[in-house]
Amino acid sequence: MRFQSLRGFRDFYPEEMAARRKVLDKIFKEVQKYGFREIDAPSVESLELYRIKSGEEILTQTFSFADRGNREVTLIPELTPTVARMVVEREKSLKRPIKWFSMPKMWRYEEPQAGRLREFYQLNVDIFGVPGPEADAEVLAVGIGLMLKLGLEGNFIFKVSDRRLMHGVLDDMGIENKGAVFAAIDKRYKVSEPEFKDMLLSAGLDDLKVGRLLAILDSRGPLAESLQRLKGLVSLENKATLEGFESLERLADLMAMYRMEQYCELDPSVIRGLAYYTGTVFECYDTKGELRAIFGGGRYDNIIELFGGEPMPAVGFGMGDAVLEILMRRAGVWPEEKIATDYFVLTTSPKFMETAIFLAQALRDRGYIVETDLLSRSFSNQMRYANSIGAKHVLILGEKEMAEGKVSIKDMETGGQETIEVIKFLESSSQ
Amino acid sequence: MRFQSLRGFRDFYPEEMAARRKVLDKIFKEVQKYGFREIDAPSVESLELYRIKSGEEILTQTFSFADRGNREVTLIPELTPTVARMVVEREKSLKRPIKWFSMPKMWRYEEPQAGRLREFYQLNVDIFGVPGPEADAEVLAVGIGLMLKLGLEGNFIFKVSDRRLMHGVLDDMGIENKGAVFAAIDKRYKVSEPEFKDMLLSAGLDDLKVGRLLAILDSRGPLAESLQRLKGLVSLENKATLEGFESLERLADLMAMYRMEQYCELDPSVIRGLAYYTGTVFECYDTKGELRAIFGGGRYDNIIELFGGEPMPAVGFGMGDAVLEILMRRAGVWPEEKIATDYFVLTTSPKFMETAIFLAQALRDRGYIVETDLLSRSFSNQMRYANSIGAKHVLILGEKEMAEGKVSIKDMETGGQETIEVIKFLESSSQ
Numbered sequence: 001m002r003f004q005s006l007r008g009f010r011d012f013y014p015e016e017m018a019a020r021r022k023v024l025d026k027i028f029k030e031v032q033k034y035g036f037r038e039i040d041a042p043s044v045e046s047l048e049l050y051r052i053k054s055g056e057e058i059l060t061q062t063f064s065f066a067d068r069g070n071r072e073v074t075l076i077p078e079l080t081p082t083v084a085r086m087v088v089e090r091e092k093s094l095k096r097p098i099k100w101f102s103m104p105k106m107w108r109y110e111e112p113q114a115g116r117l118r119e120f121y122q123l124n125v126d127i128f129g130v131p132g133p134e135a136d137a138e139v140l141a142v143g144i145g146l147m148l149k150l151g152l153e154g155n156f157i158f159k160v161s162d163r164r165l166m167h168g169v170l171d172d173m174g175i176e177n178k179g180a181v182f183a184a185i186d187k188r189y190k191v192s193e194p195e196f197k198d199m200l201l202s203a204g205l206d207d208l209k210v211g212r213l214l215a216i217l218d219s220r221g222p223l224a225e226s227l228q229r230l231k232g233l234v235s236l237e238n239k240a241t242l243e244g245f246e247s248l249e250r251l252a253d254l255m256a257m258y259r260m261e262q263y264c265e266l267d268p269s270v271i272r273g274l275a276y277y278t279g280t281v282f283e284c285y286d287t288k289g290e291l292r293a294i295f296g297g298g299r300y301d302n303i304i305e306l307f308g309g310e311p312m313p314a315v316g317f318g319m320g321d322a323v324l325e326i327l328m329r330r331a332g333v334w335p336e337e338k339i340a341t342d343y344f345v346l347t348t349s350p351k352f353m354e355t356a357i358f359l360a361q362a363l364r365d366r367g368y369i370v371e372t373d374l375l376s377r378s379f380s381n382q383m384r385y386a387n388s389i390g391a392k393h394v395l396i397l398g399e400k401e402m403a404e405g406k407v408s409i410k411d412m413e414t415g416g417q418e419t420i421e422v423i424k425f426l427e428s429s430s431q
Numbered sequence: 432m433r434f435q436s437l438r439g440f441r442d443f444y445p446e447e448m449a450a451r452r453k454v455l456d457k458i459f460k461e462v463q464k465y466g467f468r469e470i471d472a473p474s475v476e477s478l479e480l481y482r483i484k485s486g487e488e489i490l491t492q493t494f495s496f497a498d499r500g501n502r503e504v505t506l507i508p509e510l511t512p513t514v515a516r517m518v519v520e521r522e523k524s525l526k527r528p529i530k531w532f533s534m535p536k537m538w539r540y541e542e543p544q545a546g547r548l549r550e551f552y553q554l555n556v557d558i559f560g561v562p563g564p565e566a567d568a569e570v571l572a573v574g575i576g577l578m579l580k581l582g583l584e585g586n587f588i589f590k591v592s593d594r595r596l597m598h599g600v601l602d603d604m605g606i607e608n609k610g611a612v613f614a615a616i617d618k619r620y621k622v623s624e625p626e627f628k629d630m631l632l633s634a635g636l637d638d639l640k641v642g643r644l645l646a647i648l649d650s651r652g653p654l655a656e657s658l659q660r661l662k663g664l665v666s667l668e669n670k671a672t673l674e675g676f677e678s679l680e681r682l683a684d685l686m687a688m689y690r691m692e693q694y695c696e697l698d699p700s701v702i703r704g705l706a707y708y709t710g711t712v713f714e715c716y717d718t719k720g721e722l723r724a725i726f727g728g729g730r731y732d733n734i735i736e737l738f739g740g741e742p743m744p745a746v747g748f749g750m751g752d753a754v755l756e757i758l759m760r761r762a763g764v765w766p767e768e769k770i771a772t773d774y775f776v777l778t779t780s781p782k783f784m785e786t787a788i789f790l791a792q793a794l795r796d797r798g799y800i801v802e803t804d805l806l807s808r809s810f811s812n813q814m815r816y817a818n819s820i821g822a823k824h825v826l827i828l829g830e831k832e833m834a835e836g837k838v839s840i841k842d843m844e845t846g847g848q849e850t851i852e853v854i855k856f857l858e859s860s861s862q
Binding site for chain 1: 433434435436437440441442443444445448449451452460463464465466468469470471472473474475476477479480491494496497498499500502504506516517519520521526527528530531536538540550558560561563565566569572576685688689690738739770772784785788789792795798799800801802803805806807816819820
């Protein structure tokens with residue numbers, strides 16, 4: 001009988017993992033440079049904690065169950081409730097701003113498809129305690145910064161808006177069922193234009209209002225420019241609209257300070273389905289528009305209160321690994337999937353094993369990745385193995401060399417080979 | 432309402448995580464230097480896969496459940512079945528030896544106590560495809576190497592034995608119920624000496640046999656020496672005893688080649704409860720004998736066949752993070768729990784934010800960890816925050832400095848401060 005992994009779950013063999021590890025290292029390094037601090041948290045939480053934000057609906061999409069103590073628990077489908085819990089538990093002592101990140105596994109019981117898995121990793125970046133757009137800008141800058149560091153320049157665009165903006169606009173239009181309109185806008189790019197109009201009409205808008213709304217939604221493009229255009233289409237008398245507008249203007253200024261305004265565009269259609277966003281919202285897409293969103297995030301100032309804490313502003317994003325990998329592969333910047341070795345120590349006789357281990361240990365002490373032969377193989381089989389593990393150098397312990405206290409070093413790239421005294425080799429191999 | 436994490440699950444706040452990350456980095460680096468390759472695998476597997484090795488008993492100790500598709504699944508309580516599955520899936524193409532490691536989360540539904548949690552990390556290191564003690568020695572060397580790299584010299588000892596040895600000894604004694612004797616030996620250090628003798632008697636040994644067995648079990652101490660002593664107490668006519676003995680002798684030689692024999696001792700009482708070990712077995716303990724085992728491992732040559740593959744020898748170990756942390760704390764080598772920052776950029780007026788962001792981004796490009804003020808705080812509040820994030824330097828953007836294109840750099844360790852031109856600062860800050 002042979003076993004398989006569950007559907008929507010992934011195995012990563014060494015070559016695949018080596019590439020992933022390079023990507024993960026770049027992501028961690030970039031996020032940390034902005035002063036975000038790594039946290040780690042349980043993968044299993046009480047279901048109650050995860051019901052609060054998302055309601056019963058979440059039950060149909062989680063790996064949740066009763067544990068042996070009959071507690072209702074769930075594998076975490078996102079991290080925000082956990083992070084909120086951790087903030088609330090130490091809200092008195094934590095210095096503000098609280099800048100946290102982590103990239104744990106998460107689980108959702110959804111139908112697996114390209115870019116959507118049942119088990120995935122998601123980078124979470126959050127700032128708590130900052131009410132102003134300075135935090136929104138920093139969070140955006142981290143997101144843009146890591147896309148750039150991953151070599152994706154030209155392949156992505158951040159679409160930015162502010163929930164208050166559309167809120168005010170719909171207010172001014174006298175629309176009561178805002179939820180239905182938001183839901184329609186949220187689906188805009190997933191349906192055809194006629195379908196979209198139908199959705200707006202059935203949400204209670206008349207043709208005139210649909211026309212006005214479309215004009216506003218179409219005010220998209222470069223941040224500062226598009227905001228100017230939008231100014232003529234909305235009433236800044238409305239408090240919510242004004243707040244959203246001014247916040248976006250400040251955000252545009254800040255993104256210019258980061259020299260990153262070119263990676264952002266205004267798109268009033270960005271809503272982010274989840275009801276809890278309160279201000280800035282953004283999504284990162286591939287420029288070709290082929291993939292689902294790579295990032296999603298924004299401001300959710302009510303979250304800490306929702307989880308029992310004192311009110312505390314919050315802004316952040318989540319980035320899953322699955323869509324990112326697809327984008328990187330398409331852009332040709334996914335790292336080469338291969339393992340690397342600095343030295344393979346080749347022994348031509350079992351009697352040289354002591355020297356082989358001595359040399360290997362000395363090289364490992366210097367920080368190198370080193371393998372020796374564990375299978376008493378022939379010269380050619382050892383060479384073949386050295387090749388398969390991507391060894392840069394092979395140290396050859398042959399009869400002649402050993403008799404003279406020497407070792408041959410084969411450069412596996414150039415094929416060149418030299419023979420030097422063991423002592424000199426060790427002196428020269430310090431990193 | 433306030434929420435808490437589940438019992439036996441841990442939150443890691445930034446300071447705690449910073450210390451853990453240092454430990455994890457050291458572990459990963461050490462294991463990789465021996466040419467072990469990182470893999471990653473699902474946290475949820477079909478329960479069937481995990482029943483094979485451990486039987487129904489495992490059901491009482493796992494977080495297992497029926498998923499929404501009514502599959503019986505489990506959070507992994509160990510990694511071996513998953514690794515075996517992955518080896519079997521690619522047994523045709525994987526180059527031998529297969530040297531893999533990973534350090535995933537695992538879950539066991541046990542009563543939480545010191546060093547035992549419901550959610551923990553476990554380092555897994557395995558070599559597949561090598562029948563000889565060369566692999567056992569390398570696996571042991573990695574284990575010892577990482578204890579040394581963690582600063583634990585003098586705090587640990589590896590107790591080594593071979594299952595074949597005791598098997599042969601019990602054979603020669605004509606003992607039929609070997610399982611009961613192994614179970615008793617496995618508990619030896621958990622019960623008193625009289626209790627232990629009683630267990631042996633009730634397993635069917637007479638006083639004479641108990642005496643002989645105790646003499647053999649007490650042949651512990653330095654590897655090579657103790658093996659010599661043991662030689663006089665067992666019959667090497669027995670095939671199993673001979674194989675175990677010769678394998679241990681070779682292992683002792685190899686550990687001497689690694690210059691690590693001083694960290695190993697023979698202890699024939701080491702059995703490792705799990706039935707699947709077939710040769711070498713070892714456990715790493717704190718020298719004070721206060722804690723449960725830190726490592727456990729050995730040779731389990733039947734594992735791949737058990738999971739449906741062609742027979743393939745295997746040796747490896749697992750090391751949980753919980754006991755290791757306790758040992759490191761007691762030994763005073765757990766890293767300091769603090770976060771670190773290279774630069775905090777202090778702005779004395781909002782009008783300097785553009786420069787602050789410019790400088791911060793320039794420093795981040797050079798690889799530094801940098802924060803700016805997001806809260807328009809006073810000078811002293813910014814200084815206080817800089818202190819709280821462990822900033823090594825504070826860049827002060829004051830009116831006077833800015834007017835002259837200069838910046839002041841405060842060294843937070845010495846308290847010293849100098850004012851230099853922004854351009855010169857940027858030139859000098861290249862890493």
